[in-house]
Amino acid sequence: MEISKPLVLVVLIATVFVFRRFFSSVFGSMTASPETVQKVQGFIKDNKIFVASKTYCPYCQATLKLLFEDKKLSKDQVLLLQLDTIKEGSEIQEALQEITGQRTVPNVFISGKHIGGNSDLQALESSGKLDALLQKALA
Numbered sequence: 001m002e003i004s005k006p007l008v009l010v011v012l013i014a015t016v017f018v019f020r021r022f023f024s025s026v027f028g029s030m031t032a033s034p035e036t037v038q039k040v041q042g043f044i045k046d047n048k049i050f051v052a053s054k055t056y057c058p059y060c061q062a063t064l065k066l067l068f069e070d071k072k073l074s075k076d077q078v079l080l081l082q083l084d085t086i087k088e089g090s091e092i093q094e095a096l097q098e099i100t101g102q103r104t105v106p107n108v109f110i111s112g113k114h115i116g117g118n119s120d121l122q123a124l125e126s127s128g129k130l131d132a133l134l135q136k137a138l139a
């Protein structure tokens with residue numbers, strides 16, 4: 001059976017079009033704009049404690065319990081962004097990945113320093129180093 005050249009051409013163009021959309025939808029959302037990266041760098045630098053979180057995330061809940069209940073921090077001492085509740089949440093998450101290499105939440109910063117996720121924060125607490133970091137940040 002002979003395949004018609006125009007048909008091959010149409011299929012080829014359609015495939016390129018579909019994949020172009022596919023790649024831009026996958027990879028396009030994987031980069032944050034320079035403006036968002038700069039904004040997130042501001043969140044990190046300008047806040048004593050910055051936590052990027054998601055409301056349904058159990059690791060985030062453990063982090064927030066440690067900071068707000070156990071360590072008795074007040075809401076105004078911490079910039080808490082619940083990424084799943086804000087429009088630019090995904091882009092902030094991408095920016096955090098670009099800045100820290102960490103995509104997961106919680107993503108915790110103390111005194112502008114990247115601490116890591118919940119396990120890193122809990123490890124600091126277990127080693128007895130968290131109180132000093134918090135005291136220094138809030139002094």
Ligand SMILES: N[C@@H](CCC(=O)N[C@@H](CS)C(=O)NCC(=O)O)C(=O)O
Pocket residue numbers: 054056057058059060103104105106116117118119120
């Ligand atoms: N080991 C990490 C686990 C964090 C984690 O897996 N978080 C999930 C949400 S519960 C996550 O960020 N998933 C990817 C996403 O939500 O985009 C920690 O201790 O923080």
